[in-house]
Amino acid sequence: MWALFAVASALFLGTYDVFKKLALNKNAVLPVLFFSTATYALILLVPTLISAFSPESLRNTLFFVPTVPLVQHGYFFIKAIIVTTSWIFAFFALKHLPLTIVSPIRATGPIWVIIGAIIIFSEHLSMLQWIGTAITLIFFYFLSLAGKSEGFHFTTNKWILFLIAGTLLGSISGLYDKFLIQHFDRMAMQAWSTIYQIALLGPIVMLLWYPKRKENTPFEWRWSIPMIGIFLVVADFLYFYAIGYEDSLISVISALRRGGVIISFTLGAIIFKEQNVRKKAWLLIGIVTGVILLVLGSK
Secondary structure, three states, X not given: OHHHHHHHHHHHHHHHHHHHHHHHOOOOHHHHHHHHHHHHHHHHHHHHHHHHHOHHHOOOOOXXXXXXXXXXXXXXXXXXXXXXXXXXXXXXXXXXXXXXXXXXXXXXXXXXHHHHHHHHHOOOOOHHHHHHHHHHHHHHHHHHHHHHHOOOOOOOOHHHHHHHHHHHHHHHHHHHHHHHHHHOOHHHHHHHHHHHHHHHHHHHHHHHHHHHOOOOOOOOOXXXXXXXXXXXXXXXXXXXXXXXXXXXXXXXXXXHHHHHHHHHHHHHHHHHOOOOHHHHHHHHHXXXXXXXXXXXXXX
């Protein structure tokens, strides 16, 4: 059952990436990140307040946010730092890179999660998973060659390096999520970590973007900005619910969730009319094949 929730999360996550690209195109990055995250936080603030002032109305539902001790907030704040840093890297990269380059790179995330899962949670790689890892890395190399033909050198391009950093931090966040879900309430973690992200992003926007807003790319409000938060809150709700199952495997869930890149790749190719779509589609298929083998090898 948890695998179905992971797949549903992937559908929303793939569409979320497209809304990000629409919002970031020729737009200021930090305000877009702030307002999309604020939308996410406002949605979760509703059950948080209801749970605090009228707990009986939500107590036996999936949306109940319990009161947690102060020490737990420290763990949630750490998650907020990891996620905020990851998103800053990823949002800047997505603004400057084609979605058909971004999607395959982000699809490699499960490799880094599975390596971490081996080290931290004692999950073991089967032969099929080793083959899947090798296939993913091989096609990632070929993707770097395709990117080079478009002027994106994977070892020197700043935005490619930003994307890789964001992907790695996202993988660290995924491993940390598994730890948090095992010890703390799922809704409390999702709600409070997002609130803390706003607390982090507010000063960043005011100190780094606002003073130089007239010198840099101007900010333009678009309805795709709140849609980022709406689609992500649903994707994360399904994701956290999936990893809340006792028998769930974070490596498998991460792999299934990354399947959303197929949606973002396809819509990106159609909406933004990007280059070399057919070649990059075959490379994405290769990477996803490797990810599928990772999933099959985990069973």
